[in-house]
Amino acid sequence: MSTAAYPESWQRLLDQAGPPPAPSLHLASAAPGGGDLHHTPKPWNDAAGAAHSLRTDTDTARSGLITAHAGLDTSGAGLLSVTALKTVLTSWEQRLGAVRDECADLEPKLREVARTMGGTDHAVRSSIAGYADPVPADEKGR
Template sequence: MSTAAYPESWQRLLDLTGPPSPSMTLASAAPSGGGDLQHTPKPWNDAAGAAHSLRTDTDTAKGSLTSAHAGIDSGTDGLSSVTALKAVLKSWEERLAAVRDECGSLEPKLREVARTMGSTDHAVQSSIAGYADPAPADPKGR
């Protein structure tokens, strides 16, 4: 990268940086509609669907666990293992409820990200459309 256009001290610094990198542009700003940066709502919506499924499955599992332990007190008077079993059941019910609630909270947030990013991409593309292909100047240079 040697050129006589720069003083020697500047040229040494430029040589240290390596070859120039290609310019960085937004995909939506590229005149041909191309570019490297692309947004799609699919991953966000897929994650929201997974959160919904996990919420439903966790709620079902919690219900099944609770039902399976129904009637544990009958005929088990005096067994210390019943007390321990009830403590474990309560702990699992709380954990499953926390997962269910977190997934229920997460799903709409993930869907909102997909919507917001899509509208932001559109707004950015619209706002810079005139810069990508500016109108030619009139013959007088105005």
């Protein structure tokens, strides 16, 4: 326990809460004390769908930003703020482009995880199926 000094009001609350629980590690998807661990592709496919939507929305926003600033050079000629605005525009174009590209790269990888884990689950299930209902041994134990 640390030796940090807390104000009295905080110390009372900490004392009421008691000591922190001992650290432990559990699989979120496994029942405490055992149980079956099941894989589902839904979270991975949902994440891939979110990446796809974010890529699409980011690209739309980037295109809208570019369109909104079209003709800035001619309509704002002579204004000092045009240079600063173009610098900000370029920065946002790059940022939004990077997000779009990252999402485009991430989406198929997330979908592949869902497929791979599903295949792994099937392979493991098949490989242990013989142990669940083994062939009875003959009288010599074979």
